[in-house]
Amino acid sequence: MNNRITIRVVDLIGSQLCISAEDGQKVFDKVLPLLKDGKPVTISFDHVSMVISLFLNVAIGQLYGSFSEDEVRALIKVEGLSGDDMELLKRVVDNAKKYYSNPKGYDAAWQEEGNEDEQ
Amino acid sequence: MKVNVGTIQSDHAGFNNIAHIAEQSRDVLFDSVELDFSYCDFFEANMAAPLYAVVSRMRDELNDVSLTNLTPSLETILRKNHFLTKFQKTSLIDTNHTTVPFKIFKLQAGEQFFEYLEFYMHGKGIPTMSEGLTKRFRQSLFEIFQNAAMHSKSESGIFTCGQFFPYKQRLDFTIADAGIGIREKVRQYTGNAKMSSCAAIEWALTEGNTTKTGNQPGGLGLKLLKDFIRMNEGKLQIVSRYGYYQFSATGDNCIKLDHDFPGTCVNIEINTQDTNSYYLKSELSSDDIF
Numbered sequence: 001m002n003n004r005i006t007i008r009v010v011d012l013i014g015s016q017l018c019i020s021a022e023d024g025q026k027v028f029d030k031v032l033p034l035l036k037d038g039k040p041v042t043i044s045f046d047h048v049s050m051v052i053s054l055f056l057n058v059a060i061g062q063l064y065g066s067f068s069e070d071e072v073r074a075l076i077k078v079e080g081l082s083g084d085d086m087e088l089l090k091r092v093v094d095n096a097k098k099y100y101s102n103p104k105g106y107d108a109a110w111q112e113e114g115n116e117d118e119q
Numbered sequence: 120m121k122v123n124v125g126t127i128q129s130d131h132a133g134f135n136n137i138a139h140i141a142e143q144s145r146d147v148l149f150d151s152v153e154l155d156f157s158y159c160d161f162f163e164a165n166m167a168a169p170l171y172a173v174v175s176r177m178r179d180e181l182n183d184v185s186l187t188n189l190t191p192s193l194e195t196i197l198r199k200n201h202f203l204t205k206f207q208k209t210s211l212i213d214t215n216h217t218t219v220p221f222k223i224f225k226l227q228a229g230e231q232f233f234e235y236l237e238f239y240m241h242g243k244g245i246p247t248m249s250e251g252l253t254k255r256f257r258q259s260l261f262e263i264f265q266n267a268a269m270h271s272k273s274e275s276g277i278f279t280c281g282q283f284f285p286y287k288q289r290l291d292f293t294i295a296d297a298g299i300g301i302r303e304k305v306r307q308y309t310g311n312a313k314m315s316s317c318a319a320i321e322w323a324l325t326e327g328n329t330t331k332t333g334n335q336p337g338g339l340g341l342k343l344l345k346d347f348i349r350m351n352e353g354k355l356q357i358v359s360r361y362g363y364y365q366f367s368a369t370g371d372n373c374i375k376l377d378h379d380f381p382g383t384c385v386n387i388e389i390n391t392q393d394t395n396s397y398y399l400k401s402e403l404s405s406d407d408i409f
Contacts, residue, residue: 020229076405079405084251091339095326095338118361
């Protein structure tokens with residue numbers, strides 16, 4: 001097995017706040033080529049003071065657009081997240097798996113929703 | 120022109136009144152607009168945020184906006200929460216520590232929003248709450264703030280304001296923008312050009328639905344917010360264009376406003392006596408997640 005590479009989020013984005021899509025993209029852009037090379041990666045959230053779903057969607061959820069569930073499971077680990085933030089990440093990952101299985105699958109029923117009174 | 124400001128509380132009637140002000144002044148350019156508070160019996164301070172969304176539209180059209188006939192007590196409240204500093208009045212010190220001041224943020228100012236919350240969450244305006252509740256509350260506010268930043272296209276920024284009501288043990292925090300509204304983005308995304316504001320809000324609240332482009336998953340922020348409010352037994356209101364959505368322990372519904380609110384406003388009211396820990400002793404490991 002290759003040596004595991006650790007990405008320290010705080011160092012990479014220069015902030016303890018994981019709150020923006022742009023910063024999530026920075027993490028994703030580092031992880032993507034490593035996974036393509038089959039290298040195992042640990043994403044470390046040590047010293048992060050705030051993380052929200054938007055960031056996790058882009059940084060980690062987006063990986064399911066390029067890799068299978070088996071590949072992500074085999075290569076990615078996360079550390080430094082509290083229990084409730086791990087639950088949040090789980091929600092993000094489940095949502096991402098669903099999204100990439102049917103990315104444009106919005107319900108056709110919404111096409112019927114209308115209101116002539118509004119401009 | 121003169122526009123009457125009625126009673127403004129965080130409810131359907133209050134948002135309707137604000138939307139009505141917007142509608143009456145929509146086509147006014149290079150003029151003076153006087154917001155007359157003579158008929159305002161009550162104004163909940165957090166509603167300064169959506170009111171300013173309307174004022175910012177007026178100022179965009181180079182109108183001179185003034186507030187008149189405020190009662191002395193209302194003037195005190197709106198000086199304590201810094202709202203009147205946007206109308207050339209000085210602020211007052213909030214000796215009761217019940218105010219999170221009115222503030223305007225640029226769309227990219229997430230970090231400044233964090234500093235603002237840090238400052239006012241430490242006894243300067245917000246009551247002492249459990250650490251878990253404080254964390255979930257802040258996360259929720261960020262989800263809303265970043266939603267506005269990403270989707271609103273609000274040129275005048277994001278307006279925020281909070282007020283603690285000690286007798287109710289409730290804290291209202293309101294985030295508004297003067298952007299295109301939820302309806303516009305959802306109409307573009309779904310291709311349904313007639314979708315109503317309420318249907319668009321309901322679409323946005325459906326887990327997994329997102330108008331985010333670029334082949335990225337999303338659409339969790341508002342759902343997480345609802346989960347938090349459900350657990351906290353608080354209240355959530357989302358107002359966008361003609362839609363007024365409310366969610367609380369007693370259920371949820373969306374009612375059409377009579378007037379067009381020019382943007383989006385999210386108000387969350389949390390129960391500050393909530394004793395839920397919110398810290399999940401999760402045993403989830405990476406293997407369980409991926």
